[in-house]
Amino acid sequence: MTSTAPAPRLRADAQRNRERIIAGAAALIGERGPEVPMEDIAQRAGVGVGTLYRRFPDRHSLIREVAADMFRRVTEVAAAALDEEPTGWDAVVRLVRHCAEPDLGALSGALRGWLSEHRDRDEELRSLTAIWLERFETAVERAQAEGAMRTDIGGADLLRLISLVTCRMPELPAEANREATARYIEIFIDGLAAQGR
Structure with missing residues (x-):
């Protein structure tokens, strides 16, 4: 079962990056499906791949x-x-x-x-x-x-x-x-x- 414990509060810039990643992923998943490459999601979000994996490890x-x-x-x-x-x-x-x-x-x-x-x-x-x-x-x-x-x-x-x-x-x-x-x-x-x- 997935934990529902609240995540620690992020710095403002980290929160913005997280929101951009989610928005970019949502757009690409809608266009191309859930198997869209993570690198493409990072590019759409305007962040580095390392930033994406720091926020979402998989x-x-x-x-x-x-x-x-x-x-x-x-x-x-x-x-x-x-x-x-x-x-x-x-x-x-x-x-x-x-x-x-x-x-x-x-x-x-x-x-x-x-x-x-x-x-x-x-x-x-x-x-x-x-x-x-x-x-x-x-x-x-x-x-x-x-x-x-x-x-x-x-x-x-x-x-x-x-x-x-x-x-x-x-x-x-x-x-x-x-x-x-x-x-x-x-x-x-x-x-x-x-x-x-």
Whole structure:
């Protein structure tokens, strides 16, 4: 089981390097998958390979932190949507659009296999996933209770469908993929609305 003891606080420059490494790794994993070379990640992050390995001694520790960071961020977005949007339907729409953002969709898809292999053995990742799903499901339940969203679909169904809508088509250039995803997600949102809404 992975330890959840808090890491020691880093100096400001070390923290910036760590954040750059995670962001660079997330971008490259989304583009090329979890097996992208560590040297390429260091180059994307603008740090030396030695700096990368001081922060993350192996590929597993880096991918794990990229996954944890992804869940922390979507959980924060879910909390904000629930707090700030006037209705459950507005919260669902905000979350669906966020989940369909191309970089997040690509990263989530690229990490799917890795997470299915490692998440159950990692207490923090299990907890982060559970919190994210709970908040997403709360938005769905609110929208359905308002009569705004069809009731024959749950939060887990919705997330699976989003992953299908946001799949990249390798035969299309990046911009065409972005435009297609944006168009399809709006059609998808229309299909979630309750009849007569």
